[in-house]
Structures are given as C-alpha cells and as structure tokens.
Amino acid sequence: MSHSDPLLDELRRIAVQYGGAPAEVLPTRPDVIIVRAGPVVVKAHAPGAEREPLVERMRATAHPSLRGIVLEPVTEEVMVVGDRLVTVWPAGTPVDHLNPDAAPWEAAARLLARMHAVPAGALLPLRAAGGPAKVASMVARLDGDSAAELVVRRAFTCLPDLDAELVWEPFSESFSLTHGDWHMGQMVRAPDEWILIDVDDLGVGDPAWDLARPAAWFAAGLLEPEVWNRFLDAYRAEGGCAVPRDGDPWERLNLPAQATTVQLTAGLVVTAKREGRPMGEAEQTMIDACLRIIRLRSACQSVSTQ
Amino acid sequence: MQCPKCRGAMRTYERNGVHIDQCESCRGIFLDYGELETLTRMEGQWSQQHQAAPPPPPPMHGAPAWGAPQHGHYGHRPRRQQGLFGMLFSS
Ligand SMILES: [Zn+2]
Numbered sequence: 001m002s003h004s005d006p007l008l009d010e011l012r013r014i015a016v017q018y019g020g021a022p023a024e025v026l027p028t029r030p031d032v033i034i035v036r037a038g039p040v041v042v043k044a045h046a047p048g049a050e051r052e053p054l055v056e057r058m059r060a061t062a063h064p065s066l067r068g069i070v071l072e073p074v075t076e077e078v079m080v081v082g083d084r085l086v087t088v089w090p091a092g093t094p095v096d097h098l099n100p101d102a103a104p105w106e107a108a109a110r111l112l113a114r115m116h117a118v119p120a121g122a123l124l125p126l127r128a129a130g131g132p133a134k135v136a137s138m139v140a141r142l143d144g145d146s147a148a149e150l151v152v153r154r155a156f157t158c159l160p161d162l163d164a165e166l167v168w169e170p171f172s173e174s175f176s177l178t179h180g181d182w183h184m185g186q187m188v189r190a191p192d193e194w195i196l197i198d199v200d201d202l203g204v205g206d207p208a209w210d211l212a213r214p215a216a217w218f219a220a221g222l223l224e225p226e227v228w229n230r231f232l233d234a235y236r237a238e239g240g241c242a243v244p245r246d247g248d249p250w251e252r253l254n255l256p257a258q259a260t261t262v263q264l265t266a267g268l269v270v271t272a273k274r275e276g277r278p279m280g281e282a283e284q285t286m287i288d289a290c291l292r293i294i295r296l297r298s299a300c301q302s303v304s305t306q
Numbered sequence: 307m308q309c310p311k312c313r314g315a316m317r318t319y320e321r322n323g324v325h326i327d328q329c330e331s332c333r334g335i336f337l338d339y340g341e342l343e344t345l346t347r348m349e350g351q352w353s354q355q356h357q358a359a360p361p362p363p364p365p366m367h368g369a370p371a372w373g374a375p376q377h378g379h380y381g382h383r384p385r386r387q388q389g390l391f392g393m394l395f396s397s
Binding site: 004 | 311315321326333334335336337338339340342343345346348349354368369370371373374375391392393394395396
C-alpha cells in the first residue's frame with residue numbers, strides 16, 4: 001500500500017479531521033477501505049456504488065426509530081473522494097473470527113427482529129433491499145464449465161424466478177425494513193452493546209432474507225443445530241416477523257436460504273478459481289448443499305417441467 | 307430445443323460422456339442429479355465421504371428437507387473448523 005495513494009491520503013485526512021487522532025488503515029474485504037482515527041472510522045464503499053441510494057440509506061439510518069438497532073453515522077453526509085463514496089462512523093469492536101463460542105447469535109437475532117419491526121413507511125423513500133439481486137449477479141460471475149460451476153448453475157436454474165422476489169410493496173404485510181446483507185461481520189460492539197453495521201443493502205424486502213445466511217449455513221451443516229436453534233428462538237422471542245411464531249419456519253426460509261446457498265457457493269468457487277487453488281472443505285460442503293437442492297427441487301418439478 | 311425457463315435457444319455439448327444442455331440466453335443448465343454426480347465424481351472433486359451421497363434424510367423436526375445429514379444418521383462431518391467459521395463473516 002503506497003503512501004502516496006491520493007485516495008488513502010484523503011481518507012486519512014478525513015479520518016483525522018473527524019477523529020482527532022492518528023489514522024490507520026484497518027483490514028477489511030478487498031473492495032472496501034476502512035481507515036480508523038481514534039473514535040471514528042472512515043469507509044470508502046465498494047467501487048461502482050451509486051450515490052443516490054446510499055444517500056437515502058444514510059438518511060434512513062439516521063432516523064430515530066433505528067437507534068440501538070443500526071449504528072448511527074457520525075454524519076449523514078455521503079462524501080465523494082475520487083470515484084469512491086465515503087461515509088464516517090463511530091468505531092466499534094467486531095465479532096472475533098477466532099472464537100466461534102463467543103459469537104453473539106442471540107444479540108444478532110434480537111437486532112434483526114427489532115429492525116424487522118420498524119415501520120418502513122416512516123423511513124421512505126427507501127429502495128428494495130439488496131438480497132435477491134446479489135444471487136444472480138454472483139452466479140453470473142461463474143465463467144467456466146468445471147463440475148463445481150455446473151452444479152452451482154444447475155442449482156440456480158432450479159430456483160424459482162427471484163425477480164418475483166424483487167417486486168415489493170412498501171406497505172405489504174409480509175415485507176419490512178431489512179438489513180439486506182446480514183452475516184457475522186455486520187455487527188460491532190459500540191461501545192458496549194452489539195449493533196448492526198453496513199447499510200449498503202438496507203431496504204424494504206422480505207425479512208426472511210436476513211435469516212437466510214444462518215439458515216443456509218445450518219442446512220449445509222456448517223452451523224450446529226443447537227446454535228441455529230438459539231438464533232431462531234431468540235429471533236422469535238423478540239417478536240421477529242420473518243417466520244411464524246410457532247411451527248415450521250422453513251416454509252418462509254427455504255427459498256431465501258437455498259438462493260443464498262447458491263450465491264455463497266458461487267462466491268467460494270469464483271474465489272478458489274481466481275486464487276488457482278482446488279476446492280477445499282468449505283467449497284465441498286456448500287457444493288453438497290447445492291446438490292441436495294437440485295435433488296429435492298428436481299424431484300418436486302420432474303412432473304411439471306417435462 | 308427451447309429453454310423450459312425462458313424459451314431461449316439451447317446449445318448441447320458433451321463433457322466426459324455427459325450431454326449438457328445449456329440455454330444461450332439465461333445460461334440455465336438442465337442436467338439431472340445423476341449426471342451431475344457422475345461429472346463431479348469423474349473430475350475428482352469429491353472426497354470419499356462426499357462420493358457416497360446419502361439418500362435424502364428423513365425430514366427432521368426443525369430441519370429443511372435439503373439439510374445436511376445430522377449427527378447419528380449418516381456419520382459425523384468435521385465442523386467448527388476455524389476456516390469454516392470464518393465463512394460466516396463474508397458477504
Ligand atoms: Zn433460458
């Protein structure tokens with residue numbers, strides 16, 4: 001990382017201006033840059049992000065109904081530095097990657113349940129949440145014909161049309177405010193309580209998509225049943241509306257969780273290929289899940305599609 | 307031949323003796339499960355435990371029909387490895 005990078009220099013300058021402390025670049029995913037200065041972090045969003053949707057999402061995030069649920073930005077302003085959108089946030093402590101036992105599943109479930117109960121009407125205008133659109137765009141990145149890629153694309157072909165999932169009615173009963181990209185990296189402690197971060201995909205949608213990642217991990221066998229049940233029980237106890245209070249949650253979860261399984265597997269396969277390495281345990285576990293989706297969906301569809 | 311999903315034109319090609327039908331507009335793939343299993347096995351991407359794909363587990367209370375076989379039904383799968391927990395953190 002060069003010291004003369006003008007984008008980094010400007011991010012450091014903004015961080016020092018808001019944080020009043022020396023600036024340091026924090027490790028994060030490759031398409032995002034996070035610079036911390038004392039009590040604040042400055043985020044350069046992924047290249048290609050559109051300004052207007054983020055402006056709307058920042059405005060929604062600053063709304064009083066989200067306090068204690070989503071981290072409140074230091075400023076609502078969306079700055080532009082070079083070709084990147086930049087926002088400023090309080091610094092927080094992320095979930096520890098190395099300590100599965102300490103992962104705050106119940107806190108996550110409660111935060112999502114409370115977010116899903118926020119009347120989205122109060123925050124309008126707000127766009128559709130990011131979930132369903134990500135599936136097709138990740139699958140479209142598969143450009144080869146390896147067996148793994150064929151499995152992922154076959155599983156995607158088995159799924160019903162996800163565009164239908166994008167048709168949303170702001171006041172429809174089954175739709176609500178959703179995070180749009182929830183996983184364990186989307187929470188920090190700031191300063192003492194867990195709170196949701198990253199509003200890039202915040203929007204109106206089917207709240208079941210916010211539970212889709214843990215549901216997909218559970219279905220793949222990566223998340224133990226006890227942990228999944230703790231998460232689901234905490235979500236229900238907080239009044240979460242994505243699944244029925246009693247009975248089978250999978251009626252609502254199956255499609256989002258299967259679509260998310262396909263998306264996550266596509267991402268893993270793309271990454272393994274880019275890094276020129278063979279499929280590992282994680283990839284095989286997820287490809288197995290894709291195969292089970294294909295087997296189940298083909299069995300259900302074999303009569304009608306022939 | 308037309309794509310059953312979008313009515314696009316289908317292209318057929320062969321890989322390791324398996325015929326693959328692909329839609330040229332939506333890129334949809336129409337292979338049956340057995341053909342996919344054959345391909346994945348031939349390409350050596352399955353470890354031993356994956357090769358013997360078990361029949362669908364009996365539906366368990368609280369688990370989806372497409373879920374991974376649980377403890378005690380079809381053997382034990384290594385879990386909770388650090389690397390796999392890391393997956394729970396990425397977009
Ligand atoms: Zn098609």
